[in-house]
Amino acid sequence: MYTKLKLPSIRIESVSDFIKYIVELRKDGSKPTAFRGQRYYGWPMQPKLFREDEGIFNSEDLAVRDIISIHPQEFEFDKSMFDKLVRMQHFGLPTRLVDVTTNPLVALWFATEPSPESENQHGGLQSLFIPRDRQRYYDSDRVSCMANLANLKVTQKNELFKAVALTKTIEEFNEQQAVKLLAFYVGFEKPNFLNIIKASDLVLPVYVKPKMSNKRIIAQSGAFMLFGSRGRLGKGREPNVKSERVWIHEDDKAEIRDHLQLLGIHESALFPEIDKTAKFISIRYGNERRDRNVDSLI
Template sequence: MKIKRPPIVESVSDFVEHVMGWTRGGERPVAFRGEQYTGWQTQPKVFRPDVGLYEHEKNAVRDLISIHPQEFQEDETMFDRLVRMQHFELPTRLLDVSTNPLVALYFATAEYKLNGKAEDGKVQALFLPEERQRYYDSDRVSCMANLANFTADEKREMAKAYRLNRTDFNKHPVVRRLLWFVRIEKPHFEPQIDPRHLQQPVFVKPKMSNRRIIAQSGAFLIYGARRLSNTQVDTDLRLSRATVPAGRKAEIRNQLERLGIHASSLFPEIDKAAGFVVSRYKNSGV
């Protein structure tokens, strides 16, 4: 069987043509993600072995809140806090995506070298059914976000509990602890969690509460389990991919800049804007 290779993106117009043709069963992508290196797995940063934070996720979350409590005063839920932590570049169980494909293309054009060799980037289009799409205040999102409050041992216990039926699962001590965290946000939450719902990533529409999310048309995939159980395959999440050649990254980024997609527009903080201004004149050759 011949494996179909991802299309190659040579220009912005080329990319737009690919995007317009991306459909699955008549459905359009719910979001897009750009990565500067094709060799990376698509997963939240906290799950990556090289980051080394998964075993210490609970403490990392608390450390950041402890150091900067004022930054989190207005956050009502654990999901809100994870979004803010992601903004401050703490690895979390959230995966950044955008509903704007050109934003994803911008991130795919960032330079990346491996052993001195410039590497290709990629843009992925994500397809998920409506039942796997949620808003920021969803019960399912609350359950998944609050897994960040678990110790490494508790997460291992939860991984074992996923094998139980729904009734026994909700009686398990580690699940009762999860319920305790969720009820801080939602006092009337009932113990009726479907274990499958914690294992499958969900697309989340966040509050447009910070300038960067607005500028990047930002959204998230939230992950519960680090990996699916051996008996489960996620047949709902589908990806289409395009490759951005290393040799075309600079020109494509220049084209995006002419369309208003650049560091200053996507990162509205003043330090990012200043960096963009400096790079513009540095690269002008004057």
């Protein structure tokens, strides 16, 4: 399915532990740019679209057209493919985006999601140090090029990334039919686009600062990592994204979430839709909360 990561060396046992850790965290003198929390520390940071068990990558272009075709009113005011991918991501469609947040307490909440009853999936949280060269805003040309890869058929993407690996000049790369088609899609949202695409711009993932245009992004202090290819393909020489990882034992998750709730970090706040609020209230007053055995070990 995918390679599981090793258990990080630092364990977070409480909210106060985590705040102390984050306040002091630096790498090469810089503070983290963004954070990502996951129920299980062993999952790599990878878009759902790229996961073999999802099985949707070869039909990405059909999936994005289907959801817009069936619910066109939901995408009526989205001006770019990136905006559409953000909305699809929040509806649950696997995309080439990975959610991150600029609020470390929000990431901690996601890292303390309870595991299924049959598993002990200790949580994990990454602090990301993203170089300026790998950061973009929602209206960047590079973001448009990467997002519009979603419109290409899998054979066209394969042709394009083969050209990424083999072509030696920007002119040669832009003569490829798949690259011309990608430029055509970008031109739909950017009529003044110069139809010149750099091969290296499609390889390494970039951190994208989105428009704060929906309640969930605002509530979660949301941002995204946008992925182009599944590998480096010999191109993309920009600085690497560095990270620091910590883990949260399954038995500590419930208490950490209780304390986060006191700080205003809970499901109803992070997912402001009414169905999520109803679920939060039901759990608060019902019997659904499940405490794990403190003696359970990895």
